[in-house]
Amino acid sequence: MLNRLQGWRERGWRVVDAETYAQAWNRFGGSVATHPLVVAQLAEMADIPVRYLGWEQAGEIQAAIPTWGRYLALSKDVLKRQGKKGLFDLGNAEIILPAAAGAQAPLRHSARYLSALNQGRFSLLKPQAESLAMAREPEDLSKKFRYNQRRELRLLEEAGGVVKPIQDFDSAEIAAMYCDLFQRRWGFPATGAERMAEAVERLRSLLIGSVVFLNDAAIAIQLVYRVEAPEWISVEYVNGGVDPQTREFSPGSVLSFLNTQSAWEDARARSKALRFSFGRSDREYKDRWCNPVPVFQV
CATH class of the missing domain: 3.40.630.30 (Gcn5-related N-acetyltransferase (GNAT))
Structure with a gap:
């Protein structure tokens, strides 16, 4: 069951390495909470490995995401479930994921506070009741x-x-x-x-x-x-x-x-x-x- 759900979430995506993710971030941009250094360092501190995924079109990476299971990496939910609640603090950080404009990569991993800049770059986004300052x-x-x-x-x-x-x-x-x-x-x-x-x-x-x-x-x-x-x-x-x-x-x-x-x-x-x-x-x-x-x- 778990593998079937993972297969559904990752449909169209493929596993990539940290370097490929960093290249995508440096090419397309992102935010503090998705920066390659921040993800790698805080995930290492939490001792939770990151699974990086890439979305390709015409053989080229058009989007990339860092994940912890069914969540984006550094998720408070994952920390809480692993008994590591409050290990580090990024507040309710703005999430900008690296993707080409118009990529429409399907995002099926749980995430909150996704910036409006992700619109068009990712699909399946739903409006959130709260706002960022x-x-x-x-x-x-x-x-x-x-x-x-x-x-x-x-x-x-x-x-x-x-x-x-x-x-x-x-x-x-x-x-x-x-x-x-x-x-x-x-x-x-x-x-x-x-x-x-x-x-x-x-x-x-x-x-x-x-x-x-x-x-x-x-x-x-x-x-x-x-x-x-x-x-x-x-x-x-x-x-x-x-x-x-x-x-x-x-x-x-x-x-x-x-x-x-x-x-x-x-x-x-x-x-x-x-x-x-x-x-x-x-x-x-x-x-x-x-x-x-x-x-x-x-």
Whole structure:
């Protein structure tokens, strides 16, 4: 029965290797959660092998997907079933799978938060009730809002606040700051806290953004990963932590402003679209920074 279902799911697809998948991603593009490095590293961390599949037309790969059984690789459902719930955190990441425009490859593996960019590239997608929060362009934020963000940054700096690049710190330091500030902000441990340093180390080359300090102590940090596809840049803001004792300076808001602005500058310098995802549209603060975008599921 299991093999028959697998045969149905994979009809028209063939098994390919990780290198072939990486070539498809680099040719057609994707998102943080489908990037070859992210898939390979987090699957290895979970000790769950990835089955890569390719869809061919006229002898050429036109689409590729990484899978865990009947799900896409890195699925939270698979982690939960294998007793590894919360092993790592990618939030509710935007899923863009590598495929040629118009390929219409049949996607029969379970997946959620599939980007609208997959439309036409894959068939069998169904609209999902939730939406994702995608960062607005700087010009789409009101002048008053931008003025207030710059003012908050100035007041923080005048009080002795310092902004440092996250890449100035090693993985253990980043994990310690993040887990500490997350716990302070939310009152419960961060997802993946036990092995956070390992997860950060595995994806460290993709980390971008800054850390805000006051009196030599970190007061705001965000885990933000960036990958570059041929036509766009995908940025995933997984989660963040803030010291609530410094709320008067709005360090979390300051950090969101700095991280989104620098990402827009980077994308525009490369003449590429930016897809800066804040994950699911589920919190009021995201409405200030983002526009909701539709997503799909299988």
